[in-house]
Amino acid sequence: MASTQIRFGILGCADIARKLARAIALAPNATITALGSRSLEKAKKFAADNNFPAEAKVYGSYDAVLDDADVDAVYIPLPTSLHVRWVIAAAEKKKHVLLEKPVALNVPEFDRIVAACESAGVQLMDGTMWMHHPRTAKMREFLSDSERFGQLKSVHTIFSFAVSPDFLANDIRVKPDLDALGALGDVGWYCVRAILFAMDYELPKIVTASCDPVFNEAGVILSCGASLKWEDGKVATFQCSFLSHLTMDITAIGTKGTLHVHDFVVPFQEHVALFSASSNAGFNDLVTGWVPSPSEHTVMTILPQEAQMVKEFSSLVASIQTGSKPEKKWPTLSRKTQLILDTVKASIEKGFEPVEVLP
Amino acid sequence: MASTQIRFGILGCADIARKLARAIALAPNATITALGSRSLEKAKKFAADNNFPAEAKVYGSYDAVLDDADVDAVYIPLPTSLHVRWVIAAAEKKKHVLLEKPVALNVPEFDRIVAACESAGVQLMDGTMWMHHPRTAKMREFLSDSERFGQLKSVHTIFSFAVSPDFLANDIRVKPDLDALGALGDVGWYCVRAILFAMDYELPKIVTASCDPVFNEAGVILSCGASLKWEDGKVATFQCSFLSHLTMDITAIGTKGTLHVHDFVVPFQEHVALFSASSNAGFNDLVTGWVPSPSEHTVMTILPQEAQMVKEFSSLVASIQTGSKPEKKWPTLSRKTQLILDTVKASIEKGFEPVEVLP
CATH class of the missing domain: 3.40.50.720 (NAD(P)-binding Rossmann-like Domain)
Structure with a gap:
C-alpha cells in the first residue's frame, strides 16, 4: 500500500x-x-x-x-x-x-x-x-446512446454566482495582474468544458461572443457569454457571470433525447447526484401531457468528486513511476478549453465578430 | 348559469x-x-x-x-x-x-x-x-419577490420538438403561403412570450438573431435563435427548433434566485405541474455542496390550462356583454410577442445584425 x-x-x-x-x-x-x-x-x-x-x-x-x-x-x-x-x-x-x-x-x-x-x-x-464524478460517466453513456439521445444538436451551459462586494473589490479573480480572464477564466472555464464534454471534445469552427459582457474598472470580465458553431451545424451557447445567482446548468439536446443537470460543477449534495434524461418524448393524443415524462437518474459516490480526481491523477502518477508514459488526454482537454476561452476573448476584443477556432 | x-x-x-x-x-x-x-x-x-x-x-x-x-x-x-x-x-x-x-x-x-x-x-x-396555468401565477410570485429572486439578470428559453418527415413535407407550419414564420412563429412564439413574461413584459432594446438558422427549401425557418438585450443590461436568449428533441425550458436568473421549468408550454402531466426555485444559495464551507438546495414547487389544477384560458376569455366576454370594455392586456401581449418575432426575422434578413426594437 x-x-x-x-x-x-x-x-x-x-x-x-x-x-x-x-x-x-x-x-x-x-x-x-x-x-x-x-x-x-x-x-x-x-x-x-x-x-x-x-x-x-x-x-x-x-x-x-x-x-x-x-x-x-x-x-x-x-x-x-x-x-x-x-x-x-x-x-x-x-x-x-x-x-x-x-x-x-x-x-x-x-x-x-x-x-x-x-x-x-x-x-x-x-x-x-x-469531470471525475461518476455521474459524468453516466451522462456520457446517455449522450452516446443513439437510441436514447440520438445525434447531438445543441448544448447550453450556464455557470454564475453572485459575488460579494468584498469579492468584487479584492478577489484574485477580478485582478488584471492575477487572473486576467476574470469570470471567463473562472466560471466560464466550466461552461466551455461542459460544452466540449457534450460535443465529445470536437472543437467548434466559429465562436461569437455575446454583445453584453460586463467589465470591472480594471477591464476584467465579470460576466459574458458566447455562441459556438460546429461545421456540421451543431451549436452551443454559454453564459458565465459573477453577478447572477448561483446557477450551474447543462442542457444538451439531441434528435432523440434531452439531458438536464443543474449542479454540474458542484453537486447539490456530496454523495448523491442527479441528472434528468428525456428520451423519444412526444405528446399524448390531445397534447395535454408528455409521453413518456423525463426520468431522474441518481448516481451515488462514496468518494467526493475532488477525491476521485486526486485518485485518478495519483493512479496515473503511480503508473508513470513504474514505466508508463504520462496520459496525454488531460492536457489535451485543458488546451481545448483554453483555446475556446482565448477565442471568446478575441471575439470580444474584435467587437463581437465571429472568430474562427484555430487549433 | x-x-x-x-x-x-x-x-x-x-x-x-x-x-x-x-x-x-x-x-x-x-x-x-x-x-x-x-x-x-x-x-x-x-x-x-x-x-x-x-x-x-x-x-x-x-x-x-x-x-x-x-x-x-x-x-x-x-x-x-x-x-x-x-x-x-x-x-x-x-x-x-x-x-x-x-x-x-x-x-x-x-x-x-x-x-x-x-x-x-x-x-x-x-x-x-x-399563460393561464396557475403555475404561471406562482412563477410570477417568485420572479417578483425581491428577497427570493432579487433583480432579474437573464432569461434563457428553449422550445423544440423533432418533427416527422411527414410534418417536414406537409405541415402548414413549414409552408410559406400558410405559416411563413415556420418554427419562429410556432415554437419561437412560446420562447419569446416566456422571455417577455419573465421580463414583466418590458420590451428589449436590441435583438440579434443567432447566425445558425436552418431553412427548408421554400425558405421557411425550421430552427433559429436570438439574443435580446435590455437598456439596463438584462439579457435573454432563446432557441427554437423543429429539428431537436422535445424540450421546453425557462431558466430565469436573478441576483438572488434562479427559476427552472422544463415543461412550460405543455406540462408533463395535466393536473399537476412543477417548477424549481433556488434562493440565496451558496456553498457549504468546503464548497462540496449547496446551502440551501433548490426547492420544487408543485401547483395543482383541476381545469387544464387550456380550459383555464377558455374560462378567462369567456369571463371577459361575459363582462363585455354586461357593459365592460374589452381587456387590452391580451392584445398588447400578443403585439409585443409578434414585434419580437418580426425583429428576429429582420435580424436574420440583415445577416444577423443587431436590430433595434421599435415599438
Missing part, C-alpha cells in the same frame, strides 16, 4: 486548497507530504486548520516544496498569472502537476507548460473536479 | 381544435355552439369524433358560423396567413375572438386585426395556453 501512495506538496494556501487537502486525505492512493507558502506562519496555520498529517512538512517558500525529494506531485492553486513560472519549475524538479483552472492566461502560455511537463515526463492534469 | 355560458363557434378542423373543443366543454362558462369547415363532411366527422353537444350546429363554411346569431365568440385555429381576413370578418359580425398563435405574419397585419376588434368592441385573446 505504502508504495502506491502518491506524496503531494501544495503550493500556497488558497481557499480552494482546503478542499483539495481534504480530497488528498480521502483518496486511497494519495497523502499530503508538504505545504509551502511565502509565509511560514500562514503555512503552519493552514496545516493545523486543515488536519494535515503530523509528519507533513511545512515550508516558507514554494521552492522548498519543489526541492523536497519526498514530494512526488504538486497541487498548484496559485493565481493564473503564476502558472507558467511554477509549473515549469515543478516539472524541472520532476514533480507531477495537478493545476487549478484556468490553466493559463492563453494557449501560448499553456503550450509552454505542456512542453515543460512533456520534456520532464511528468503528468499534467487540470483541477476540473466534476 | 345559462346566461353566463359563452357560446363558441370554431373555424376549421385543425388538429389543435380538438384540444380546444375539449377545453370549451370543460370550462364552466363556455359551450360549443357551432363548427364551420370548408367541407361539411369533415365538420360533421370532427364534431362526432370530438363529442360535440348534440345541439351544436355544423356548417360547410366559416361565414355560416360568423352569421349565426347564437355564436358569441369564435376560436380561430386557421393558418396564420388567413388570420387578418377571418378575424376582421368575425369582428365585423361582433364575434369575440380567441386566436391561435402566431397571431399574424407581422405587426402591421396584427395592428389591422386589433383595429377591427377595437372598432367592433370585441375581446381579442391569443391562444397561449400556458
Whole structure:
C-alpha cells in the first residue's frame, strides 16, 4: 500500500486548497507530504486548520516544496498569472502537476507548460473536479446512446454566482495582474468544458461572443457569454457571470433525447447526484401531457468528486513511476478549453465578430 | 348559469381544435355552439369524433358560423396567413375572438386585426395556453419577490420538438403561403412570450438573431435563435427548433434566485405541474455542496390550462356583454410577442445584425 501512495506538496494556501487537502486525505492512493507558502506562519496555520498529517512538512517558500525529494506531485492553486513560472519549475524538479483552472492566461502560455511537463515526463492534469464524478460517466453513456439521445444538436451551459462586494473589490479573480480572464477564466472555464464534454471534445469552427459582457474598472470580465458553431451545424451557447445567482446548468439536446443537470460543477449534495434524461418524448393524443415524462437518474459516490480526481491523477502518477508514459488526454482537454476561452476573448476584443477556432 | 355560458363557434378542423373543443366543454362558462369547415363532411366527422353537444350546429363554411346569431365568440385555429381576413370578418359580425398563435405574419397585419376588434368592441385573446396555468401565477410570485429572486439578470428559453418527415413535407407550419414564420412563429412564439413574461413584459432594446438558422427549401425557418438585450443590461436568449428533441425550458436568473421549468408550454402531466426555485444559495464551507438546495414547487389544477384560458376569455366576454370594455392586456401581449418575432426575422434578413426594437 505504502508504495502506491502518491506524496503531494501544495503550493500556497488558497481557499480552494482546503478542499483539495481534504480530497488528498480521502483518496486511497494519495497523502499530503508538504505545504509551502511565502509565509511560514500562514503555512503552519493552514496545516493545523486543515488536519494535515503530523509528519507533513511545512515550508516558507514554494521552492522548498519543489526541492523536497519526498514530494512526488504538486497541487498548484496559485493565481493564473503564476502558472507558467511554477509549473515549469515543478516539472524541472520532476514533480507531477495537478493545476487549478484556468490553466493559463492563453494557449501560448499553456503550450509552454505542456512542453515543460512533456520534456520532464511528468503528468499534467487540470483541477476540473466534476469531470471525475461518476455521474459524468453516466451522462456520457446517455449522450452516446443513439437510441436514447440520438445525434447531438445543441448544448447550453450556464455557470454564475453572485459575488460579494468584498469579492468584487479584492478577489484574485477580478485582478488584471492575477487572473486576467476574470469570470471567463473562472466560471466560464466550466461552461466551455461542459460544452466540449457534450460535443465529445470536437472543437467548434466559429465562436461569437455575446454583445453584453460586463467589465470591472480594471477591464476584467465579470460576466459574458458566447455562441459556438460546429461545421456540421451543431451549436452551443454559454453564459458565465459573477453577478447572477448561483446557477450551474447543462442542457444538451439531441434528435432523440434531452439531458438536464443543474449542479454540474458542484453537486447539490456530496454523495448523491442527479441528472434528468428525456428520451423519444412526444405528446399524448390531445397534447395535454408528455409521453413518456423525463426520468431522474441518481448516481451515488462514496468518494467526493475532488477525491476521485486526486485518485485518478495519483493512479496515473503511480503508473508513470513504474514505466508508463504520462496520459496525454488531460492536457489535451485543458488546451481545448483554453483555446475556446482565448477565442471568446478575441471575439470580444474584435467587437463581437465571429472568430474562427484555430487549433 | 345559462346566461353566463359563452357560446363558441370554431373555424376549421385543425388538429389543435380538438384540444380546444375539449377545453370549451370543460370550462364552466363556455359551450360549443357551432363548427364551420370548408367541407361539411369533415365538420360533421370532427364534431362526432370530438363529442360535440348534440345541439351544436355544423356548417360547410366559416361565414355560416360568423352569421349565426347564437355564436358569441369564435376560436380561430386557421393558418396564420388567413388570420387578418377571418378575424376582421368575425369582428365585423361582433364575434369575440380567441386566436391561435402566431397571431399574424407581422405587426402591421396584427395592428389591422386589433383595429377591427377595437372598432367592433370585441375581446381579442391569443391562444397561449400556458399563460393561464396557475403555475404561471406562482412563477410570477417568485420572479417578483425581491428577497427570493432579487433583480432579474437573464432569461434563457428553449422550445423544440423533432418533427416527422411527414410534418417536414406537409405541415402548414413549414409552408410559406400558410405559416411563413415556420418554427419562429410556432415554437419561437412560446420562447419569446416566456422571455417577455419573465421580463414583466418590458420590451428589449436590441435583438440579434443567432447566425445558425436552418431553412427548408421554400425558405421557411425550421430552427433559429436570438439574443435580446435590455437598456439596463438584462439579457435573454432563446432557441427554437423543429429539428431537436422535445424540450421546453425557462431558466430565469436573478441576483438572488434562479427559476427552472422544463415543461412550460405543455406540462408533463395535466393536473399537476412543477417548477424549481433556488434562493440565496451558496456553498457549504468546503464548497462540496449547496446551502440551501433548490426547492420544487408543485401547483395543482383541476381545469387544464387550456380550459383555464377558455374560462378567462369567456369571463371577459361575459363582462363585455354586461357593459365592460374589452381587456387590452391580451392584445398588447400578443403585439409585443409578434414585434419580437418580426425583429428576429429582420435580424436574420440583415445577416444577423443587431436590430433595434421599435415599438
